[in-house]
Amino acid sequence: MRFKDKIVLITGSAGGIGFKTALDFGNEGAIVAVTDIDFEMAKKLSNQIISNGGVAEPFQLDVTDLDQTKNVFETLNEKHGVCDIVFCNAGIREITPMLDLEFEDWKKVIDVNVNGVFLSAQTFAKNCVKHNKKGNIVITSSTLGIVAANSRCAYTTSKHATIGLTKQLAMDLAKNNIRVNAVAPGVIRTPLTERYFQDKEVAEKINGIHAMNRVGEPEEVSNAVRFLASDESTFCTGSILTVDGGWTAGKFM
Numbered sequence: 001m002r003f004k005d006k007i008v009l010i011t012g013s014a015g016g017i018g019f020k021t022a023l024d025f026g027n028e029g030a031i032v033a034v035t036d037i038d039f040e041m042a043k044k045l046s047n048q049i050i051s052n053g054g055v056a057e058p059f060q061l062d063v064t065d066l067d068q069t070k071n072v073f074e075t076l077n078e079k080h081g082v083c084d085i086v087f088c089n090a091g092i093r094e095i096t097p098m099l100d101l102e103f104e105d106w107k108k109v110i111d112v113n114v115n116g117v118f119l120s121a122q123t124f125a126k127n128c129v130k131h132n133k134k135g136n137i138v139i140t141s142s143t144l145g146i147v148a149a150n151s152r153c154a155y156t157t158s159k160h161a162t163i164g165l166t167k168q169l170a171m172d173l174a175k176n177n178i179r180v181n182a183v184a185p186g187v188i189r190t191p192l193t194e195r196y197f198q199d200k201e202v203a204e205k206i207n208g209i210h211a212m213n214r215v216g217e218p219e220e221v222s223n224a225v226r227f228l229a230s231d232e233s234t235f236c237t238g239s240i241l242t243v244d245g246g247w248t249a250g251k252f253m
């Protein structure tokens, strides 16, 4: 029970990685604020954590909305206490050749993946500082925060930004006893990547990007997130933990 009575807020909880991580935090004793833009899914997940014997509360939260973000933290303060851990995980992806990418679509990806992470992290950190409490921020970046790929201009840019943001927040918040780290997953089997696996040829190509010749599972990301959020990583801040089966380790010759 590494997270007994710790209050953990997860954004984008209803998706593959957020969902599994929320369940696992719940199973390890945390009070889980299950947030997503999709409130129906957040409620379902929250009920699942409760039926597993855990404590959870669902919230509708669009990470690009500052007022909603503030309200969620304030409601948590009133009902459960000051949030200990935030997992800034919500993200969207756009696959379009760069020359065809509409500016509106570029802005949408940057808004959710960069502005959304900043708003959740800053609101969380202000709340910790105001209540004189230490804190822990984990951000979901991506291998595409480290290298680029074809036709993912906005996504790659946004995920590189989250790595810069992780390092910057780690520098700014160390004095406040707030650690900030990121996970950089390779391809993980979730609703976001589902369509890769419908075609055998595409699936084989995607497997082959990773040195381990397979994609990852949400549980493998959840394990890394909970390590960074736990007292097993007390000297880690500004760290980028790849969970990518060797994708960014190098290229085969």
Ligand SMILES: NC(=O)c1ccc[n+]([C@@H]2O[C@H](COP(=O)([O-])OP(=O)(O)OC[C@H]3O[C@@H](n4cnc5c(N)ncnc54)[C@H](O)[C@@H]3O)[C@@H](O)[C@H]2O)c1
Pocket: 011, 012, 013, 014, 015, 016, 017, 018, 035, 036, 037, 038, 061, 062, 063, 064, 089, 090, 091, 092, 093, 112, 116, 140, 141, 142, 143, 184, 185, 186, 187, 188, 189, 190, 191, 192, 193
């Ligand atoms: N699946 C992968 O292969 C992979 C790899 C690297 C990084 N990631 C990153 O991991 C994170 C989670 O990805 P996933 O695969 O679980 O995706 P997913 O699509 O399964 O889940 C994303 C969740 O975010 C929510 N969301 C979307 N816009 C939102 C907003 N404005 N506010 C709040 N919630 C919003 C969605 O409703 C969904 O529940 C993302 O940041 C993604 O970029 C995923």
